[in-house]
Amino acid sequence: MGYRKALALGQGCGRAAACRHQKPSILWASLMRILLTGTGGQVGGALQPLLARLGTIIAPDINEFDLSKPDRLVGGLDTFQPDLIINPAAYTAVDRAEDECELAFRINAGGPEVIAQWAAKRRVPLVHFSTDYVFDGSGKAPWREDSPTRPLSVYGASKLAGDTAICAAGGPHLIARTSWVYAAKGANFLRTIARLAAERKELRIVADQIGAPTTARTIANAIADIVLPNLSNLNELFARKGGVVNLVCVGETSWHGFASAIVTSLRSRGLPVEVERIVPIATADFPTKAKRPGNSRLDVSRLNRQFGVVTPTWQKALSLELNDFVALQHQAAQRANS
Ligand SMILES: NC(=O)C1=CN([C@@H]2O[C@H](COP(=O)(O)OP(=O)(O)OC[C@H]3O[C@@H](n4cnc5c(N)ncnc54)[C@H](OP(=O)(O)O)[C@@H]3O)[C@@H](O)[C@H]2O)C=CC1
Numbered sequence: 001m002g003y004r005k006a007l008a009l010g011q012g013c014g015r016a017a018a019c020r021h022q023k024p025s026i027l028w029a030s031l032m033r034i035l036l037t038g039t040g041g042q043v044g045g046a047l048q049p050l051l052a053r054l055g056t057i058i059a060p061d062i063n064e065f066d067l068s069k070p071d072r073l074v075g076g077l078d079t080f081q082p083d084l085i086i087n088p089a090a091y092t093a094v095d096r097a098e099d100e101c102e103l104a105f106r107i108n109a110g111g112p113e114v115i116a117q118w119a120a121k122r123r124v125p126l127v128h129f130s131t132d133y134v135f136d137g138s139g140k141a142p143w144r145e146d147s148p149t150r151p152l153s154v155y156g157a158s159k160l161a162g163d164t165a166i167c168a169a170g171g172p173h174l175i176a177r178t179s180w181v182y183a184a185k186g187a188n189f190l191r192t193i194a195r196l197a198a199e200r201k202e203l204r205i206v207a208d209q210i211g212a213p214t215t216a217r218t219i220a221n222a223i224a225d226i227v228l229p230n231l232s233n234l235n236e237l238f239a240r241k242g243g244v245v246n247l248v249c250v251g252e253t254s255w256h257g258f259a260s261a262i263v264t265s266l267r268s269r270g271l272p273v274e275v276e277r278i279v280p281i282a283t284a285d286f287p288t289k290a291k292r293p294g295n296s297r298l299d300v301s302r303l304n305r306q307f308g309v310v311t312p313t314w315q316k317a318l319s320l321e322l323n324d325f326v327a328l329q330h331q332a333a334q335r336a337n338s
């Protein structure tokens, strides 16, 4: 699918209906085969331990199941025979995507399309992940699941094309739309800021892009809370309540506000912090290849209403994540000294 066509497609595909959560069936759980992609990444890595007790986790690496080669995925799916597919694998290098448009589209749209069509034919439920970067960032109101999309970047357009293809496949699916994901491990803003804060006296961080930093752990917990009690009827649950659902931490801040909170917490926890000034700047003063939305706020009321899932505030989630981050830093320091 081409970039322009993708830009013109897809306005979200949320559906609404009422349903009661059911208790998990132990027998069902033990028989379940769950295909989980991207376990080397933030969200896949956080999901893996939570899902492990549900049955057999099939976690292929990129050589066994490469989303950039959509025509080879059906063979893998036929071999794995999953009862549930969870697909956090994605191309997430936002600036690089501007130069690797074709690759980003294959991984974020072509691969998911093949998976969704395979799953739809067999009525296998599919959980996928989307981004705030499908929006153009206008206005100040939080985006709802059915708000008009207009991505500003290749990454955003490729993710939207994936969402649209999954919706069009017509199978039972849930697309969790999230934002500003980070974890104690992985490539993310928390780790970038921690590194820069230990090296520099001054940080200059954009203060006019507003959203909700969200830990991979928050996303994994929410998905587990939706999936676990409904294992035996996920198919029906997603057919009635699936589609897109926003899944972010509660509250909002700018990247500058997020960086400031990270640095304050690192200092109070005794980690090395050299930085003296965190200067708020405009997006225009931090030129990047890809354009990013100014308004990345996502309205989580559907998540609360449909699934009864309440996420923590971004500040609470940050504090929890920093416990792990600090422990990992101490371990690394001990290894370096021994
Ligand atoms: N990160 C963010 O800020 C946000 C992410 N999202 C979405 O959430 C989801 C999870 O993101 P996150 O966990 O942060 O992503 P990460 O970048 O942390 O992880 C992506 C994973 O995808 C794997 N991957 C990359 N290319 C391929 C490929 N060709 N075939 C198979 N696997 C591949 C990577 O493998 P390897 O480990 O080998 O590199 C990695 O394990 C994605 O859909 C993303 O678009 C939404 C909003 C914000």
Ligand SMILES: Cc1cn([C@H]2C[C@H](O)[C@@H](COP(=O)(O)OP(=O)(O)O[C@H]3O[C@@H](C)C(=O)[C@@H](O)[C@H]3O)O2)c(=O)[nH]c1=O
Pocket: 092, 093, 094, 131, 132, 133, 178, 179, 180, 181, 188, 189, 192, 203, 204, 205, 206, 209, 255, 286, 292
């Ligand atoms: C390092 C740095 C970044 N920034 C800005 C650039 C950018 O606007 C913002 C965040 O930088 P990042 O490169 O981490 O942002 P980015 O990679 O665009 O993060 C996005 O990733 C994809 C995968 C998503 O889906 C989005 O939800 C979002 O999390 O901070 C500064 O202003 N100063 C700095 O020193």
Ligand SMILES: [Mg+2]
Pocket: 092, 093, 094
């Ligand atoms: Mg990034």
